[in-house]
Amino acid sequence: MLIEPFKQLITRIDEQIHQKKILLAVSGGVDSMVLLALFTGLPDECRPNIEVVHVNHHLRQESNEEEKFVKEYCHQLGVICHCKEWLECHHPLNNLEAAARDMRYAFFAKIAKEQNCDYVVTAHHGDDQAETILMRLVKGSQFRNLGGIQTVTHRANGLTVCRPLLIFSKEMIYEFAKAQNIPYREDQTNQITTYTRNRYRLQVIPNLKQENPNLLEHIQNFSRQIGYANEVIESVIEPLLADIVISKKVTCWQLDVTKLLRESEAVRYFILVEIMQQALVEKGVSINERQLSAVLSLLTAQKGQGVIQLSAGWVFKKRYASAFLMIASDTSDSNERVSEPYQLSVGENLFLSDKEWVTLVSAGETVIFPEKCQGWQRWELAVSSDSQKYPLMITRRQPGDKMIYNAQGQRKKIKRVLIDQKVPKEDREKIWVVRDAQQEISGIIPIKKSYLSIITETDKIHYRLIYLKGES
The missing domain is CATH 3.40.50.620 (HUPs)
Known part of the structure; x- marks a missing residue:
């Protein structure tokens, strides 16, 4: 009964x-x-x-x-x-x-x-x-x-x-x-x-x-064992997520690739599974093992950039030290590109948004600005010619970011710099920072320059980063 x-x-x-x-x-x-x-x-x-x-x-x-x-x-x-x-x-x-x-x-x-x-x-x-x-x-x-x-x-x-x-x-x-x-x-x-x-x-x-007449009993045991295993996995993964996930929005998650790759292959796998679960599966977007394997391979590949097509318009994008799980259409929407990093080498230029343009040139070089940028506000940053520092990356600021601000090499949090400069709280997440290949920050566009960018303090500075911004 x-x-x-x-x-x-x-x-x-x-x-x-x-x-x-x-x-x-x-x-x-x-x-x-x-x-x-x-x-x-x-x-x-x-x-x-x-x-x-x-x-x-x-x-x-x-x-x-x-x-x-x-x-x-x-x-x-x-x-x-x-x-x-x-x-x-x-x-x-x-x-x-x-x-x-x-x-x-x-x-x-x-x-x-x-x-x-x-x-x-x-x-x-x-x-x-x-x-x-x-x-x-x-x-x-x-x-x-x-x-x-x-x-x-x-x-x-x-x-x-x-x-x-x-x-x-x-x-x-x-x-x-x-x-x-x-x-x-x-x-x-x-x-x-x-x-x-x-x-x-x-x-x-x-x-x-x-x-086997005991099929249902064995199925129930299997279900319980999976439940126990999930609890153990979650207890390991959850603390790591807080450190690896830089930011998350409805249509874009930003991950720290360097920190993710410090973990074992097994832990990386379950971290990605949990991220996919929260970002995609719970919204009804399916993810299969083939796609997950492709993402894992991209993360460990020698090339710094790459994109994996997922489902329902989602992509996984690797950009050097960062990765993005995002809606592909967001890449064309300047309002949604708040976390996307950009690579910049000497002689290159690009639009960060419809109202922001940046270039990297040699000192003394004449710069021809796009016609669209005529009359835009200008800001310059001197940067080192040391080849080990390239390519430069232009990214949004990340939690814990610091920059050198004096000759003693002391560092100050970017957050504190922005507060000192009286940057409104709602604008702080929109700030661009310039970081080199060694993750050293040389400037906050267009707010503050690192001590390393002061020309009189070093003879290794030969390039200029020029930033132009139009009225919103």
Whole structure:
């Protein structure tokens, strides 16, 4: 029987469950109807306050009848039932299943918040778990996602989802429904093998159970082991991320390549997996092992620059000591190029943005400025001709950046320099700094020059960096 192990699991999930309010997702199928029966059948000392939520997807002719069935059954039990209709006119042309799932959980979150529910409870069971893990394994999912469905998950929108039937097989659920005379509706589309999950459910899983009747138990053990491994990996990776990720925005993450390459290959791999998970996967952008391997190869390659095309318009770009995970279109938007580094050698010039131009020339050389730049404000910086310091890099300032400010070689944080120069806080992240190949900062454009750039202090300075800026 399911009752006793279900009771034990529920109280293990939350010892105070009897003081909580839960929202049960009930479709009318055998799984959710058994879930409803198990909760309503709990003794008072561990039975929570129960409400039901049902979504009519209007995907089948039986949808309206199932909604009516769930409403009437809840009325008989004296349980409040919240229903939503997803009309056919709102169905997307593509990715219908994903859109339906997103719509459902958005509705669950809305009702849970309105009714002050502590948990949303769904009827996922052991066979669902096996299907999910095997499908992900065959598809080539990342290691962290092979754990499948978790008993309790906390969503970003504050929703806590609980799945207490994962410890039971579909067969056990059917047997319980029959023994307890629990009514339910059967979705005939579950028998259609054109759907991938149905093929696993009807063909793959039964064959594997014949190979080993303990399949579901082993799948649950595997899921738990993956969960433990993920906890260990996360405990190692999270502190490193804070040091390696220089900045992150919705469409652009900047990484410190030098620090990333100090780690072992295994640690680098899982750092990138976590970054991809946060930046891409959680937004619905997939990343495969081939793409991840290409990124790892680019990072360790001798060449200082390169780009890997990912998915949905995202790219991974290496620029010497920095790397960028970003939307490719952002490279043409001057407002979004706040962290992109630029390489500059003698005789070269480039536009940092639509209103900023820079060149590097020999001392005394006549400079021909672009016609567009006529009348723009000018700022110059003297730089050394020492070949070991080239190419120069023009980047946004990074946390902890310092520059030499006196003959004793003492350093001052760029942040403090900007404060001393009374640069508004909102403008500080837009400041450019000039750094050489040895990462020494020679100037803050167009704010401050390093002591190293003072011509009278050294005879090795032969080049001029000229910066022009137009009115915004």
